[in-house]
Amino acid sequence: MSETTNSEIQTTNQEQASSEVTLFSEPIFHIGKLTITNSLITSWTVVLILVIFSVVLAKKIKKVPKGIQNFFEMIVDGALNMADSVTGDRKKTLRIFPIVFTIFLFILLNNWFGLLPGVGSIGFLERTAGHSVFIPFLRGGTADLNTTLALALFSVLGANIFGIFMVGAWRHFNKFVGISSILAIPKKVFKEPAVIFINPIKFFVGIVEIIGEIAKVASLSFRLFGNIFAGEVLLSSLAIIFAFILPIPFIFLEIIVGIVQALIFAMLTLVYFTIASTAEEH
Helix, strand or coil: CCCHHHHHHHHHHHCCCCCCCCCCCEEEEEECEEEHHHHHHHHHHHHHHHHHHHHHHCCCCCCCCHHHHHHHHHHHHHHHHHHHHCCCCCHHHHHHHHHHHHHHHHHHHHHHCCCCCCCCEEEEEEEEEEEEEEEEECCCCCHCCCHHHHHHHHHHHHHHHHHHHHHHHHHHHCCCCHHHHHCHHHHHHHCCCCCHHHHHHHHHHHHHHHHHHHHHHHHHHHHHHHHHHHHHHHHHHHHHHHCCHHHHHHHHHHHHHHHHHHHHHHHHHHHHHHCCCCCCEE
């Protein structure tokens, strides 16, 4: 009788499924060697929503705005004015704004997607190492470090490419490796002896700038990932404790956090693009 009971308990423990929130996104299926994760599916869904919405809205644009067009024109106009306060130039704003605003919308929808019913709670069981693990079909895109890291790389690399087009490759390169400041020492040493001390400092400051560019990637990616992932863990924990009323105030809080984090990422991207497009002497 005791042996039967022990074997039943062991079988029950083996069959028990774990559904803990993981730091990494879970694979759903494979296309060749490409692994399709639940966060990647969410990101693709958000992109599809944005594309369809943009196409539909573009077809309904009229010279005299009405209804939803009027609403979105107010949002875009306010966003342009906010961007002008950073760039200080409407022409420069119009060049950067499409990229920055698209990043804002993509991050915002991904932040909110994880709050939808079923996201993170509908999935399948996968048997691994003698026990079953619950894997959700969908997971918030920005709750995956891979997504936020890709966005951060795009932001920083895009800013540097934009800077090359705006100020020229040589001038932009010298922001990081001050070759021109070293080459200028023999020409200016007799007129301005202080360049012997100042220009080498400029050279080493450029090296610090390279480290700063790497730090930007880490800062952008971990800030966004940490805030969104922490919010999903908090809501999951509260749902386990009390599923009906307790999580509601925190859901509204996460909606606000989603807006704030998307705005911070977009504004920092705007700042990086603006700085990169400004000549060093300015």
